[in-house]
Amino acid sequence: MLYINCPHCGMRSQNEFSYGGDASVKRPELNKEVSDQEWDDFVYNRKSLRGKHLELWQHISGCRQWIKVERDTSTHEIFRTFKANEEVA
Amino acid sequence: MQKYSIFNLVKNAFSNHENWDLAWKDPTPKEEYDVVIIGGGGHGLATAYYLAKEHNITDVAIIEKGWIGGGNVGRNTTIIRSNYMHDENGLFSEFGMDLWRKMSQDLNYNVMFSPRGIINLAHSDAQMNAYARRGNSMRLNGIDAVLLNREQVKEIIPMADFSENVRFPIFGGLMQPSAGTARHDAVAWGYARQADSMGVDIIQNCEVTGFDVMAGKIKGIRTSRGNIKAKKVGICVAGSTNILAEKLNMTLPIETHLLQACVSEPVKPVLDNVVTFGAGHFYVSQSDKGEMVMGGDLDGYNSYAQRGNLPTLQHVLTEGIAMMPFLSKLKMLRTWGGIMDMSMDGSPIIDKTHIEGLYLNCGWCYGGFKATPASGWTFAHTIAQDRVHELNAGYSLNRFSTGNLIDEKGLGTKTWIS
Numbered sequence: 492m493l494y495i496n497c498p499h500c501g502m503r504s505q506n507e508f509s510y511g512g513d514a515s516v517k518r519p520e521l522n523k524e525v526s527d528q529e530w531d532d533f534v535y536n537r538k539s540l541r542g543k544h545l546e547l548w549q550h551i552s553g554c555r556q557w558i559k560v561e562r563d564t565s566t567h568e569i570f571r572t573f574k575a576n577e578e579v580a
Numbered sequence: 581m582q583k584y585s586i587f588n589l590v591k592n593a594f595s596n597h598e599n600w601d602l603a604w605k606d607p608t609p610k611e612e613y614d615v616v617i618i619g620g621g622g623h624g625l626a627t628a629y630y631l632a633k634e635h636n637i638t639d640v641a642i643i644e645k646g647w648i649g650g651g652n653v654g655r656n657t658t659i660i661r662s663n664y665m666h667d668e669n670g671l672f673s674e675f676g677m678d679l680w681r682k683m684s685q686d687l688n689y690n691v692m693f694s695p696r697g698i699i700n701l702a703h704s705d706a707q708m709n710a711y712a713r714r715g716n717s718m719r720l721n722g723i724d725a726v727l728l729n730r731e732q733v734k735e736i737i738p739m740a741d742f743s744e745n746v747r748f749p750i751f752g753g754l755m756q757p758s759a760g761t762a763r764h765d766a767v768a769w770g771y772a773r774q775a776d777s778m779g780v781d782i783i784q785n786c787e788v789t790g791f792d793v794m795a796g797k798i799k800g801i802r803t804s805r806g807n808i809k810a811k812k813v814g815i816c817v818a819g820s821t822n823i824l825a826e827k828l829n830m831t832l833p834i835e836t837h838l839l840q841a842c843v844s845e846p847v848k849p850v851l852d853n854v855v856t857f858g859a860g861h862f863y864v865s866q867s868d869k870g871e872m873v874m875g876g877d878l879d880g881y882n883s884y885a886q887r888g889n890l891p892t893l894q895h896v897l898t899e900g901i902a903m904m905p906f907l908s909k910l911k912m913l914r915t916w917g918g919i920m921d922m923s924m925d926g927s928p929i930i931d932k933t934h935i936e937g938l939y940l941n942c943g944w945c946y947g948g949f950k951a952t953p954a955s956g957w958t959f960a961h962t963i964a965q966d967r968v969h970e971l972n973a974g975y976s977l978n979r980f981s982t983g984n985l986i987d988e989k990g991l992g993t994k995t996w997i998s
Contacts, residue, residue, distance in 0.1 A: 492890060506891055510881040512835075527981050535833035535924045535980040539822040541884045564836070565884040 493562075496572045499554045511547030513537055514559045514579075541565050545579060581777035584688050603769060604648075604776035609783050612809035613641045615963060616801060618788050618824065619817035620644025622653035622764075622949065623941055625771035626956020627814060627963070628780045629687075634957070635964035638779035641810075643803060645787040645820075649768040652818050655886075655918035656949040657841050657875045659854050659865065661698050661759035662723050665714040668974030668986050669927060670721040675971055676954030677723075677758060683953065689770030692868065695760035698854040699733065701740070701903065703748040707858055711754035718756070726755045737855055740904050748859040748902060759854065761865055767952055790827050791938075798937035814963050816941035816955075818948060819884065819919025828935070833924040833980045834943055838879040840888035840896070840917045844910035846870030855903070862899035864907070871913060874900055878920070888917035920945060925979075927986035930959050930972040939963050940977060 493505035519525040519533055544564045549557050559573040573579055582588060582601045592600055615631060617624045620642045631637045660680055662673030683691050702708045708727075715725035729752045734742050742750060776782055783805070790802035791813070800809035815824055819836045846869050856863040862876040876896030879889050893915060901908045923929060923943030928951065930941050941959045944951060958972040968976070974986055 505889070513882075531981045532831065536831040537822075537833070537835050538826065538831055539835040539882055540826075541823055541836075544882055546882065562881075564882045567883070567885055567889075 493567060493569065495548060495558075495560060495569060497550050497553060497556070498558055498572055498574045498577075499556050500550065503550070503553055507550060507552040508548045509551040511549055511557065513539075514545045514547045539564075543570070547575070581773070603773040604782050607781045607783065609641060609643075609781065609786065609803070609805055609808050612800075613781070614639040614810070615812045615814065616640070616808060616810040617642045617814045617816065618801065619651075619815065619820075620648050620772075620782060620784065621651045621816065621818060622768055622771065622952040623816045623818075623944075623955045623959065624814075625768060625775055625782075626952050627816060627941070627959045628956075629771045629775040629778070630957045630960035631964060632775060632778035632780060634960060637964055640775075640779075641781040641783055641808065642775070643786050643788055643801070643808070644782070644784045647784050648772050648782065649765050652918045652920075652948055653764055653768045653952070655841070655916055656764055657863065657865070657873050658761045658764045658867075658949060659698065659759070659863065660693070660762055660950040661756055661854075662950075663698060663700065663714070663718060663725065663754065663756040663759060664723075664988055665717040666986050666988055667721060669988055670718060670723055672954055672958070672971050672975075673950065674721060674723050675957075676951060679953035679957065680762065680950075683762075683767070683770070687770035687774050689766055689773060690763075691766040691770055692763040693760065694762065694868075695758050696852050696854065696865075697755055697757040698759035698856070699728070699736065699753045699755045700856045701733065701753045701858040702751045703859045704751060708751050711752075715754050724756055724758050726757060728753045728755055736853060737851065737904075739850060739906055740855070741902065746902070748857075753858070755853075761854065761867075764949060767949075771952075771956070788824065793828070793935055793938075796934070796936055798935055810937075812937045812939065812963055814939040814941060814959060816959065818921045818942065818944060821921045821940075821942040828938075830933070832929075832942070832977075834929075835882055835922050835924075836884055837881070837920050837922045838883035838885055838888060838917050839875070839920045839946065840879065840893055840915060841873065841875035842893065842897075842915035843867070843871040843873050843913050844907070845913050847872070847910065850906075857899050857903045859902075860899040862896055862903065864900060864904065872907065872910060874907075876900075878922070879917070884919055886917055886919055888915060920948075925985040925987045926989055928955070928975050929977050930955065930962060930975045931968060931977040932962065932966070933977065943975075
């Protein structure tokens with residue numbers, strides 16, 4: 492069982508959360524010409540790192556907020572959690 | 581190579597079975613090979629075997645980080661089927677079914693292929709319609725499919741829950757009678773033994789640490805046991821695909837996820853088919869030892885852990901008990917996990933890459949084991965001829981940018997949407 496420290500509600504079990512994928516993926520800017528490659532990278536291509544991975548989760552059975560979680564994909568250790576709009580250094 | 585036969589069995593009995601040849605050797609890597617296959621799983625071994633058998637290319641090395649049979653080829657639930665609707669998947673898998681039927685003779689190794697049939701249960705009228713359509717598409721591609729009504733399903737699997745007041749009543753199902761199971765370890769060992777006997781070097785405990793690429797052409801690989809030059813390199817490393825892609829500065833439409841399976845304590849024969857639950861993701865078959873072999877959903881978040889987490893297992897088995905209540909009486913014997921190369925449309929990739937002489941085989945999602953022979957056969961063709969075969973033409977790497985997705989179920993890595 493993973494325990495995720497929701498920045499809004501505190502420590503909760505993974506059963507309350509739903510996964511949202513790689514948080515480092517950025518949607519191409521709206522008013523800019525977007526190449527096929529950029530769109531491809533946004534929609535399909537993923538680094539899927541082994542080790543530290545910044546990802547989105549939604550506290551679906553709690554506050555329903557989207558949050559960012561920094562987790563190790565091989566040990567499942569969770570290092571830090573952030574609000575969705577927080578910049579991660 | 582010693583042939584496995586009744587005569588050799590009797591002959592070796594006289595020496596207490598102490599003088600059998602090793603099934604495959606343990607060679608030191610040479611400096612150079614014509615073809616290097618990275619990944620000694622089922623697909624890698626099959627690729628090397630068909631390179632030697634179909635294309636007469638025997639200067640081949642298989643580079644395996646762990647040991648033969650230790651990865652997904654030994655971690656799956658051994659189901660073999662070709663019940664796909666789309667032409668690309670159907671024709672590819674049905675070609676594989678033919679190879680499965682001949683495999684024990686072909687490899688001189690009993691892979692215990694057991695065509696016991698697979699039944700996908702339907703739990704609504706809409707699902708029956710969808711199965712009728714899929715069944716018709718299958719039959720157009722020469723694949724056997726039978727649409728069963730509730731009574732017919734009840735005759736085959738009376739132990740399923742046929743009561744009226746359940747959340748997901750059984751309306752019927754789609755059956756592929758020629759589908760089945762096989763002994764997964766035997767598939768790995770059989771391919772390894774034959775490939776080895778034809779001159780392929782199987783190099784275990786050897787991790788690939790980098791690639792030598794010059795002017796857009798592959799020159800060789802770097803490994804924990806030294807550099808190896810190669811004219812051609814094929815990558816077939818399933819859940820580790822992203823790790824190697826990173827070393828090549830490639831970003832792929834692949835995410836690595838964890839899939840769990842489990843077996844119950846052995847019980848007397850009760851189920852002689854593979855059955856899948858249609859209102860969720862659960863499947864079950866009974867092994868020759870009597871264990872109920874079960875599996876279902878991904879754990880749901882990127883993972884390289886090769887071990888599972890309980891919430892998903894509980895969720896999957898809840899579905900199992902809804903489908904066959906007697907499963908709740910069984911003790912769990914063993915659970916395990918493997919890491920899957922989940923592609924974004926749920927279909928695999930067998931293709932050339934932008935680097936000359938480098939070939940990619942990945943994206944097998946939930947269905948890697950049954951694809952073993954067809955994947956090896958087409959990957960060997962792609963490497964040997966430097967062009968894709970018509971069977972794997974649809975499994976291209978660029979289909980995501982061209983829009984030619986093969987969305988069999990519209991189910992890739994994004995399990996939270998499914």
